Amino acid sequence: MGTTQLEAVQEPKYWHLKTVLNDALDSEFEVGEILPNERDLAARFGVARATLRQALEQLELEGRLQRRRGVGTTVAPPRMGVAVGPTTNAWPGAGRDSWNTIGCVEAPAPAPVAALLGTGPDDAVHTIRRERVMQGQSVATELLYVPPASVPNLSGLLTPATHAQAVLRELHTLELDGDDRAVELGSARAEDAKQLDRLPGAPVLVLTTRYYAGGRVAAASVATYRADTCRLTFGDSGAVEVTHHQPESRQAS
Amino acid sequence: MGTTQLEAVQEPKYWHLKTVLNDALDSEFEVGEILPNERDLAARFGVARATLRQALEQLELEGRLQRRRGVGTTVAPPRMGVAVGPTTNAWPGAGRDSWNTIGCVEAPAPAPVAALLGTGPDDAVHTIRRERVMQGQSVATELLYVPPASVPNLSGLLTPATHAQAVLRELHTLELDGDDRAVELGSARAEDAKQLDRLPGAPVLVLTTRYYAGGRVAAASVATYRADTCRLTFGDSGAVEVTHHQPESRQAS
Numbered sequence: 001m002g003t004t005q006l007e008a009v010q011e012p013k014y015w016h017l018k019t020v021l022n023d024a025l026d027s028e029f030e031v032g033e034i035l036p037n038e039r040d041l042a043a044r045f046g047v048a049r050a051t052l053r054q055a056l057e058q059l060e061l062e063g064r065l066q067r068r069r070g071v072g073t074t075v076a077p078p079r080m081g082v083a084v085g086p087t088t089n090a091w092p093g094a095g096r097d098s099w100n101t102i103g104c105v106e107a108p109a110p111a112p113v114a115a116l117l118g119t120g121p122d123d124a125v126h127t128i129r130r131e132r133v134m135q136g137q138s139v140a141t142e143l144l145y146v147p148p149a150s151v152p153n154l155s156g157l158l159t160p161a162t163h164a165q166a167v168l169r170e171l172h173t174l175e176l177d178g179d180d181r182a183v184e185l186g187s188a189r190a191e192d193a194k195q196l197d198r199l200p201g202a203p204v205l206v207l208t209t210r211y212y213a214g215g216r217v218a219a220a221s222v223a224t225y226r227a228d229t230c231r232l233t234f235g236d237s238g239a240v241e242v243t244h245h246q247p248e249s250r251q252a253s
Numbered sequence: 254m255g256t257t258q259l260e261a262v263q264e265p266k267y268w269h270l271k272t273v274l275n276d277a278l279d280s281e282f283e284v285g286e287i288l289p290n291e292r293d294l295a296a297r298f299g300v301a302r303a304t305l306r307q308a309l310e311q312l313e314l315e316g317r318l319q320r321r322r323g324v325g326t327t328v329a330p331p332r333m334g335v336a337v338g339p340t341t342n343a344w345p346g347a348g349r350d351s352w353n354t355i356g357c358v359e360a361p362a363p364a365p366v367a368a369l370l371g372t373g374p375d376d377a378v379h380t381i382r383r384e385r386v387m388q389g390q391s392v393a394t395e396l397l398y399v400p401p402a403s404v405p406n407l408s409g410l411l412t413p414a415t416h417a418q419a420v421l422r423e424l425h426t427l428e429l430d431g432d433d434r435a436v437e438l439g440s441a442r443a444e445d446a447k448q449l450d451r452l453p454g455a456p457v458l459v460l461t462t463r464y465y466a467g468g469r470v471a472a473a474s475v476a477t478y479r480a481d482t483c484r485l486t487f488g489d490s491g492a493v494e495v496t497h498h499q500p501e502s503r504q505a506s
Contacts, residue, residue, distance in 0.1 A: 015443070015453050058454050061440040079437060085338070085487055180488025183436050184332060185456055185480040187314040190268070200268045201311050203438055203456065210488075227438040234338055234487050235433025235463075 014054035035073045085234035093168040099130040104164035109145045116220045119147050126167045139230050141195045142223035150218040177212040192224045203227040267307035288326045338487035345397050346421040352383040357417035362398045369473045372400050379420045392483050394448045395476035403471040430465040445477045456480040
């Protein structure tokens with residue numbers, strides 16, 4: 001994605017290298033195996049290290065490789081299917097829920113979230129941080145925003161230890177009319193990156209959910225999923241069991 | 254995402270620059286405006302061009318900037334909400350559909366798709382290429398795979414002009430039991446990139462859909478959405494109208 005590529009030809013050199021590397025991964029390496037260092041790899045394939053890096057970045061985007069701090073670059077296992085739908089008609093934290101609650105503060109929501117909630121830019125909202133763990137790995141971190149108007153009967157006596165649960169308990173007394181979700185590409189912010197064991201800026205899938213009750217948005221959440229290890233699944237027939245390879249294009253025109 | 258960053262500190266220099274640039278975009282630039290060239294920007298912020306490029310790449314990942322061939326780097330408009338759910342219980346190409354059919358071939362499906370369909374590695378399946386256009390822009394390209402077993406009454410007399418429509422027509426005679434979807438990060442393959450007016454390797458959101466009929470997967474599709482301009486929306490309450498800013502993290506722990 002370097003700027004200079006924008007002026008380059010349609011099929012840059014790293015692109016060919018990526019294909020060659022991909023085949024080598026299939027035939028010579030096992031999942032979890034550590035790749036040779038960049039110098040050796042560049043020498044083996046007769047390319048500049050910059051070219052090699054671009055190819056490795058592509059393979060990381062596609063979920064074929066993982067960069068792990070203190071370990072190096074390893075062959076990635078297939079991505080995990082993480083169910084984020086269908087519309088479950090359940091409040092966050094209600095019943096069976098794969099999220100751990102980490103904490104809660106009262107603070108103004110970021111502008112885009114305030115716009116979703118219809119709160120003013122300086123209005124404090126309950127902000128619950130949660131974490132989703134699968135197979136022993138932190139796969140997502142979430143901020144759930146609940147305006148005070150949605151939980152009017154919340155007791156005034158809140159301690160850091162009880163705040164999140166008290167808000168969720170009040171929220172669960174509302175009748176949930178439905179929710180909707182949006183997925184987009186983002187880059188991990190510092191705090192999220194730390195929680196996900198990624199570097200700031202790592203590509204992530206950002207899932208924004210609006211929860212409706214009483215004809216308005218009663219809560220909203222912004223969840224940040226690791227894009228390298230997760231595949232978000234929607235629908236009621238179980239996870240789509242595609243492998244981590246994106247299928248090759250076929251000429252169909 | 255460069256390899257060297259893995260050994261770097263938790264908050265690399267480009268990360269700070271990204272925040273500064275982001276503020277500058279808000280205060281000094283309009284949507285669609287072309288940014289100064291890299292040399293000038295690097296000089297203005299007193300950073301190396303490599304650092305600047307990393308920051309620009311981050312902002313591109315977050316949908317704040319767009320690189321356009323022959324134009325340069327521009328301030329991106331908010332991402333488009335593209336509805337990809339909820340489960341519509343409609344076959345592709347049935348009724349109102351925002352997709353244009355481009356062509357159809359018979360060819361073996363890529364291994365992961367063959368696994369979804371339960372076809373053998375050398376079994377030819379009908380492969381329909383479609384394109385989704387929104388606001389005059391190609392936002393997604395799709396390959397829809399239909400095994401011959403799903404369309405047994407298809408006439409043997411198919412021409413390139415009639416192939417796709419004939420397959421879809423037969424498919425529509427089946428009763429659709431349901432579908433499920435998965436979204437993951439990918440990189441644009443050469444042919445898809447060309448159709449989407451992107452360079453090969455550009456980050457894309459890959460949506461894989463399985464269509465169920467008669468207790469099995471009757472068809473599967475792999476759609477590649479531009480990650481820079483699209484936000485995929487699921488749910489029945491309309492698109493989530495978040496802006497293209499990913500909300501700032503709040504301390505909630």
